[in-house]
Structure formats: C-alpha cells, structure tokens
Amino acid sequence: MPSPLITFDNVSFHYAVEGESSPAARALSFAVEQGAFVALLGRNGSGKSTAAKLCNGLLTPTAGQVRVGGLDTSLEENLFEIRRRVGMVFQNPDNQIIAAIVEDDVAFGPENLCVAPEEIRRRVDAALAEVGMLEHRLAEPHKLSGGQKQRVAIAGVLAMQNDCIVLDEATAMLDPRGRHDVMDTVLRLNRERGITVLLITHFMEEATQADRVLVMDGGSLALQGTPAEVFAQPEALRAAGLELPAPARLAEALRSVLPSLPSGVLTEEQCAEAIAAALRKGAGA
Ligand SMILES: Nc1ncnc2c1ncn2[C@@H]1O[C@H](COP(=O)(O)OP(=O)(O)O)[C@@H](O)[C@H]1O
Numbered sequence: 454m455p456s457p458l459i460t461f462d463n464v465s466f467h468y469a470v471e472g473e474s475s476p477a478a479r480a481l482s483f484a485v486e487q488g489a490f491v492a493l494l495g496r497n498g499s500g501k502s503t504a505a506k507l508c509n510g511l512l513t514p515t516a517g518q519v520r521v522g523g524l525d526t527s528l529e530e531n532l533f534e535i536r537r538r539v540g541m542v543f544q545n546p547d548n549q550i551i552a553a554i555v556e557d558d559v560a561f562g563p564e565n566l567c568v569a570p571e572e573i574r575r576r577v578d579a580a581l582a583e584v585g586m587l588e589h590r591l592a593e594p595h596k597l598s599g600g601q602k603q604r605v606a607i608a609g610v611l612a613m614q615n616d617c618i619v620l621d622e623a624t625a626m627l628d629p630r631g632r633h634d635v636m637d638t639v640l641r642l643n644r645e646r647g648i649t650v651l652l653i654t655h656f657m658e659e660a661t662q663a664d665r666v667l668v669m670d671g672g673s674l675a676l677q678g679t680p681a682e683v684f685a686q687p688e689a690l691r692a693a694g695l696e697l698p699a700p701a702r703l704a705e706a707l708r709s710v711l712p713s714l715p716s717g718v719l720t721e722e723q724c725a726e727a728i729a730a731a732l733r734k735g736a737g738a
C-alpha cells in the first residue's frame with residue numbers, strides 16, 4: 454500500500470471577508486498517495502484553488518489538519534520542506550515565469566534552495582529535457598507559446614526535485630495543442646518518474662486519465678472514486694454542475710438507437726470501439 458503524501462483531515466477554510474466569513478472548504482478529508490495521479494474537479498467557485506493552496510501551506514486550515522509527508526502545514530518551521538516537496542503550477546502561464554531567459558527561470562527554485570551551481574546546471578538541463586524544452590533553454594519566455602511556458606513552469610518544479618506537482622487549471626488558457634503537450638508531459642512524469650500529480654481541471658477528458666477523481670461542490674467533496682466510478686454517476690455530476698466527458702455524453706445519446714452500447718465509455722478510443730462493436734452486433738442481428 455503506497456503511503457499518503459498529502460492528507461486532508463477534516464479540513465475547513467474560511468477566507469476572512471469583511472463582515473462575514475464564507476467557508477471555501479468544508480470538512481475535507483482525503484489523501485493523495487505517493488505516486489498517484491489524482492484529478493480534482495468542480496465548478497467555478499467550488500473550492501478547488503483553495504484546496505490547492507492548502508496543499509503546500511499557501512493557505513492553512515481554519516479547522517482540521519493538512520499534512521505533507523507527515524508534516525503539518527500549519528507549522529511555520531515545516532513550510533520550507535513542504536514547499537520543497539509540493540510544487541505548484543497555476544493557470545496563467547504569463548504570471549509564472551519571472552526570468553528573461555528560460556534556463557534562468559528554471560534555475561530560480563534550486564537557487565533559492567541554495568543548491569550548488571554545478572548541481573543547478575545539471576538539474577536545469579535534466580528538467581528541461583524532461584518536459585521537451587531543452588532546445589529552448591536560451592529562449593526568451595515571452596516568445597514561447599502558452600503550452601511551452603507551462604512546460605517551463607513544470608520544469609521549474611522538477612528542478613526543485615519535488616515529489617508532487619499540483620496543477621491548478623494549468624491547461625485552461627492553452628490551445629488544444631498546448632493542452633495536449635502539457636497533459637502528455639504530466640502523464641509521463643507520473644507514469645515514468647513516479648511524480649505524484651494533483652491535477653485540478655474543468656476538462657473532464659483530462660480527469661479520465663487519473664487513477665482517482667475527486668469532485669468538489671460548495672467547498673465539500675461531493676464524489677470520489679476511480680474515473681469509471683465517478684463518471685458512472687451522471688446525475689450526481691450534473692448536481693455538482695459538471696457534465697460527463699464528451700465521449701461518454703455521445704455514448705449516452707447514442708444508446709437510444711444502439712441499445713447494446715455499453716456504459717463506462719470515457720475516452721474517444723473507447724467510444725469509437727464501442728460504437729463499432731455495437732454496429733457490428735446490429736449488422737449481425
Ligand atoms: N481571496 C479570496 N477572498 C475571499 N473569498 C475568496 C477568495 N478566493 C476565493 N474565494 C471564494 O472562495 C470560494 C472558493 O473559491 P476557489 O477556491 O477559488 O474555487 P475554484 O478554484 O473551484 O473556482 C468561492 O466562493 C470564492 O469566491
């Protein structure tokens with residue numbers, strides 16, 4: 454059984470808003486296991502970014518406890534180690550890159566950790582190679598596409614040798630090609646390098662690739678399970694303001710004319726196979 458890297462134990466969080474205090478996280482309990490790929494879904498305002506910021510102590514719980522590798526995020530003395538272990542990639546690629554040259558940007562994190570210069574050099578090259586951006590190491594970030602910028606941001610996290618990357622809608626502002634490249638990179642880092650991933654997204658298709666899916670609504674966990682389990686509950690998803698992934702919706706709509714179409718269709722490939730099989734069955738009948 455893999456050990457939990459991040460644990461939320463009955464976590465609530467209220468932003469201190471003048472006059473009233475609105476709960477953005479309510480009694481959240483879940484764990485992200487070491488090496489897992491967990492997707493966190495939820496409509497706008499459901500508390501996803503709040504949960505992301507609770508993961509590395511950018512926010513600390515109003516009640517309950519968040520631990521990273523056993524370390525309580527509410528203790529100041531743990532924050533250095535926690536942030537070394539959990540890196541964040543945010544939505545806007547233009548807000549994450551600070552240096553004027555790609556490789557300097559990737560070096561920024563390890564420099565702050567006081568890593569020796571030759572080790573920084575090695576880490577920066579390795580991290581840029583890992584995200585497919587080594588050939589752009591001397592480029593000016595503002596000349597890169599959104600997807601390339603997000604991959605540089607991911608390289609910055611890798612160069613700090615984080616165990617875990619939290620991506621908060623990191624593909625939301627990208628074109629389809631950029632989204633695809635970033636998702637590809639993240640999946641490979643998880644599957645081949647064992648990097649733990651918490652992927653916050655409103656693209657249902659991205660969540661179908663996860664080991665586990667969490668759905669938030671109104672600051673609470675509304676659903677959780679494997680993608681197959683969660684996407685087998687279209688009504689509960691709709692109640693949480695979400696739709697099924699497009700291929701699953703298509704399969705659902707086609708079921709009236711192709712009754713033998715199985716449930717549990719999540720990806721385009723599965724949808725194509727299921728339609729072909731149902732048509733063959735229909736033709737054979
Ligand atoms: N800095 C803030 N101050 C006050 N309220 C906030 C702040 N950030 C978010 N909220 C509120 O907290 C709730 C959850 O927001 P957020 O975590 O950003 O949700 P999501 O990322 O799912 O869109 C929303 O009602 C939002 O308006």
Ligand SMILES: [Mg+2]
Pocket residue numbers: 501502503621622
């Ligand atoms: Mg958000």
